[in-house]
Amino acid sequence: MKNKSKQTEKGIKAFNTLYIIGIAFVIIKLLDYFQWTYQLISKWSIPDEPFFSKVNLMDSKVEISVTVYLIFAIAYIIAFGFIFLGLYQLNKTTKLFAEKKIFQQEVSSAFKKAGKSFLIFTFGTLIIDIALLAYALTSNRVVDLLSTELLVFLILGYLMFFLADIFKEGIILQQENELTI
Numbered sequence: 347m348k349n350k351s352k353q354t355e356k357g358i359k360a361f362n363t364l365y366i367i368g369i370a371f372v373i374i375k376l377l378d379y380f381q382w383t384y385q386l387i388s389k390w391s392i393p394d395e396p397f398f399s400k401v402n403l404m405d406s407k408v409e410i411s412v413t414v415y416l417i418f419a420i421a422y423i424i425a426f427g428f429i430f431l432g433l434y435q436l437n438k439t440t441k442l443f444a445e446k447k448i449f450q451q452e453v454s455s456a457f458k459k460a461g462k463s464f465l466i467f468t469f470g471t472l473i474i475d476i477a478l479l480a481y482a483l484t485s486n487r488v489v490d491l492l493s494t495e496l497l498v499f500l501i502l503g504y505l506m507f508f509l510a511d512i513f514k515e516g517i518i519l520q521q522e523n524e525l526t527i
Contacts, residue, residue, distance in 0.1 A: 361440050372429050383419045401478045408482040418478055425470030432463030449520045454513040461506030468499045
């Protein structure tokens with residue numbers, strides 16, 4: 347039993363390390379996004395650095411107003427903020443696991459909320475990029491918008507839904523087992 351407890355502690359420590367790395371990644375990206383947006387607002391002109399979307403309009407002759415860029419930037423920042431929510435929910439589950447609260451409704455709910463957050467980020471940024479392509483009337487391909495980052499969060503989002511269902515089933519089995527005893 348002690349060996350299993352040590353493995354659980356190691357797993358929680360490993361997740362906490364990944365959690366901190368994930369939060370640092372999100373903070374760094376958001377700081378870059380905020381800096382670009384601040385330059386846009388303060389000078390009311392498009393900064394020299396390219397817009398942080400996967401749609402590259404720097405080399406094209408497309409003219410987009412500062413207001414439109416600001417709207418897309420704010421939408422992108424909001425969508426990216428959903429990664430914070432997803433990571434927070436995952437951290438919540440590890441705290442519940444550390445407290446030996448495994449088959450609880452809170453765990454299933456936290457996994458489901460994390461999955462929703464990751465999928466909102468994935469589809470949100472993809473929709474924003476497609477809207478930017480449509481607004482700019484460029485001939486870029488939508489397939490070019492799919493990045494490793496989006497695919498990872500898409501898979502992670504659906505994995506969280508899968509885990510939520512597994513823990514929901516575990517809750518039902520535990521309740522049935524308690525009624526039998």
